[in-house]
Amino acid sequence: MFTGSRTQDYLAVILGVFAALSPLWVETNNNGQWSLIILGVLIALTGLVQIYRPAIDATDYAMGLFGALLFISPWAMDFTGFRGASWTAWVVGIVTVVVAVAALPAMSARLHDMVPHH
Numbered sequence: 001m002f003t004g005s006r007t008q009d010y011l012a013v014i015l016g017v018f019a020a021l022s023p024l025w026v027e028t029n030n031n032g033q034w035s036l037i038i039l040g041v042l043i044a045l046t047g048l049v050q051i052y053r054p055a056i057d058a059t060d061y062a063m064g065l066f067g068a069l070l071f072i073s074p075w076a077m078d079f080t081g082f083r084g085a086s087w088t089a090w091v092v093g094i095v096t097v098v099v100a101v102a103a104l105p106a107m108s109a110r111l112h113d114m115v116p117h118h
Helices: 007-024 030-052 058-076 083-114
Strands: none
Touching: 007 030, 007 083, 030 058, 030 083, 058 083
16 A cells, blocks of 8 residues: 555654644543553654664554554543543544554565565
């Protein structure tokens, strides 16, 4: 889906920074604030790792995991009553998972090129 330009990694950094900073403009409780900050930072870090070290394929899986955790965090951390924070977690979480999954074919292609052909 994405080309070799690593667009998905830059998008992950933007998504993570947006989530991490969102408690500045959305109302939330302590659980929601720290969920958004911590998972946002982790998402941004996975994007940065992929930008600077694209051969570390496990970060695509970690990015997807952090996105899924962010998506379920409003229920797990009990901040669904704060609509702005909840919607931020749901939207950023889903988009992060989609970005991570979309990056997987690039990883599969690299693995396929490494396998000796007869």
